[in-house]
Amino acid sequence: MKRTQILLFVLVAVVLGVLQAVYIVDERQKALRLWFGEVQAEISDPGLYFKIPFLHEIIKYDDRILPLDTRKLEVTPADGRRLEVDAFARWRIADAKQFRRAVGASSIAGAAPRLERILNAELREVLGKVNSGVVLSADRVVLMNQIRDQARSQALSLGVDIVDVRIKSADLPQQNLEATFERMRAERQRLAADEIARGNEAAQRLRATADRTVVETVSEARKEAQIIRGEADARRNAILADALGRDAEFFAFLRSLEAYEKSLTGGNSSLVITPDSEFFDYLKSDTVR
Template identity: 60%
Template sequence: MNRATLLLPVVVLALAAALSAIFIVDEREKALVLQFGQIKAIREEPGLYFKLPLIQEVVRYDDRILGLDVEPLEVTPLDDRRLVVDAFARYRIADLQRFRQAVGASGVALAENRIDTILRAQTREVLGSVTSSEILSEDRAALATQIRDASRNEANSLGVEIIDVRLKRTDLPEQNLDATFARMRAEREREAADEVARGNEAAQRVRAQADRTKVELVSDAQRQAEIIRGEADARRNAVFAEAYGADPEFFDFYRSLAAYRAGILGGNSTMVMAPNSEFFDYLKSPEKR
């Protein structure tokens, strides 16, 4: 009984030592085996590995592609039009030993701080060598590639590979936005005034053309009316002449009645004329004509 009691702690300690000597590296990570701060082994392939318990420790690093948002920064292109650029990068730890030597125990946090500094410097250098029009055009993809290539050389010293760099946003500084918007508003108002002036000019041309067309149509209608009226008068005179030739006395009687109707129109029964006027011949008795 006493012997079993003594062996039990030994077995527990041996089992704990054996378990602490085993570690697993999965496919998403890499691992360093350190002994008193010195690198003793690099484990980049997934699997089951062993280390010396208590003496050695395992430090794990992400083997996936990581993202880093670069803090917005102001750049000054060749045309001195300042811009605020917002970018992001994709990177991965390529050389684990060099990465450990470069950043020590601080790990990814210090590495990203240094990568941010590298990207900001290269962004200012590349974008400062072109105009703002190029930055705001389709050429920005090529500029981002230049920033990536230039940053890779410096990032290699950290054991880091820059996979990609992209420019997310390119804006004017806040203090310049109001002036820029005011200038844009003035340009749009000028364009609107030009459009209104051109519209008024076109409207005047349309009105002038319409007025001329109206005058031409009215003149032509009046000419046609005069022609028709003249033809009607000629026809009427011809009818009158024909009627007069057929029965002159009846025609004179008819014309007199028409004259009476026109002369007494509107209730006017007062007329001033000579007593012997022929106007009322048909109102007199036959013996007084």
Template identity: 60%
Template sequence: MKKSTFLLPVLVLAVIGVLSSIFIVDEREKALVLQFGRVVTIKEDPGLAFKIPLIQQVVRYDDRILSREVGPMEITPLDDRRLVVDAFARYRIVDLGRFREAVGAGGIDFAESRLDSILRAKTREVLGSVSSNDILSSDRAALMARIRDGSVEEARDLGLQVIDVRLKRTDLPQANLEATFARMRAEREREAADEIARGKEAAQRIRAQADRTVVELISDAKRQAEIIRGEADAERNAIYAEAYGRDPEFFEFYRSLNAYARALKGENSTMVLSPDSEFFNYLKSSGNSGSPAN
């Protein structure tokens, strides 16, 4: 009875010791076995692994490709046109021993802070060696490759591999952006004013041409009307002459009737004439119809 009472705690302690000495490494991570802060074992393959309980501890790190956002930074290209650039990088821990030696207990946060400094320095160096047009163009893959290649060596000292660097956004600073918008607005307003002035000039030219055409058409119409009127008068006179030649007395009678019609209108019916005036010859009756009185 005493023997089983003694063995049971020992067995429990043994089981606890065995369980605490076993750890599992996931396929998405790497692990370091530390003893008093010193690296004893690096476990990179997934599966079971062992450590000394209480004395050794396991520190795990992500083995996947990680992303790091690089906050906005202001750069000055060759043409002194300041720009604000956002970037991000993709990286991976490839040398776990060197990584632990470089960052210590700071872990991934300290490593990303160091990586930020490297990327910012290389971004300013590369983008400062070209013009702003090269940076703002759609074909800037070569610039991103230069930033990545320049960061690789320094990142390797941290046990990191920089896989890719991308420029997300490239803008003017807010003050410069507002000034640029104001300049663009002024330029568009100037172009609009030029277009309006050219439109008014063209309208005035078209209006003057239309007025000239109207004058020419009216003048030509009047000229043709005068010609037609002259031809009509000539034809009328010819008819009168022919009629007079055929019967002069009838022609005289017709002309007198027209004179009476014009003279004896309602608003002009008062005349002061001698009774024996020739004007009334055809109003007198001598007994011979159609002949003037003697």
């Protein structure tokens, strides 16, 4: 019984030893084999590998393209107009040995802050040389490629390859947006006031022109009316003069009748005239009663 237990124990120990001596690197990984903390070999090809148990340490890294999302960064372009830039990068471990020497045991979690500092520095440098209009336009692809290339050269010391850099958004800070909106509103109000003033001025000119036209038209009409009235009076006087010349007695009779009509109308008309007045010449009868 003891012998069986010993054999079983030995068998388990051998199995555990074999398992401890075997490790697998798949196609999504690359690995480093360490000998007492020193890098002995880099394994990039997937497969089954062996190590000395408890003496070799195997460190595995993700060989895929990894994301790096940065926090919003405030940059100041060449025209002094501050912008809040939200960018991200894609990167992968290109040299596992250099990556291990650079970040140590902190691995990917320790590399991310250092990569973010590199990316932010290049964002400030590249975007600080152009105007904000270029950053806000569709032409910023050239800027993103420039940031990627400069960040890639800086990240080589970490054993990292920067695959891509993209700017997700570039906006004015909130306080700047409010100030910009206020300036835009003030500008629109100024333009509206200018348009209203020009409209009022045009209205005044039209009103003055209309008033002048009215005065000129009324004056011309009055002038023509006076001329026509004067011509009519002249013709009337001419007709009266002609009639007087033909029959003075009839003319005197007619004028007397007009005088009677004018003086004897009205309910309260009163005349104080002597009976032998010439006014009553055509009212007197040839027969004395």
